[in-house]
Amino acid sequence: MAKKSSIKVRLVPEKNTDSPFNYYVKKPSKGEKAKVKLKLKKYNPATKKHEIFVEKKLPPHSK
Numbered sequence: 001m002a003k004k005s006s007i008k009v010r011l012v013p014e015k016n017t018d019s020p021f022n023y024y025v026k027k028p029s030k031g032e033k034a035k036v037k038l039k040l041k042k043y044n045p046a047t048k049k050h051e052i053f054v055e056k057k058l059p060p061h062s063k
Contacts (some may be wrong), residue, residue: 011053021046
């Protein structure tokens with residue numbers, strides 16, 4: 001089986017990390033971009049503004 005070329009990460013607002021809204025995006029798992037934390041400007045419907053979202057670890061799975 002082939003290795004995954006991307007991993008899933010969670011984006012949370014930079015200023016208000018306990019906001020109820022998150023984005024989930026894919027990020028490359030190899031190369032230069034894999035080592036850099038994502039920082040994107042996205043729309044936050046909770047505050048109704050565009051804000052900077054930063055990468056955080058995914059929460060642990062509950063089985």
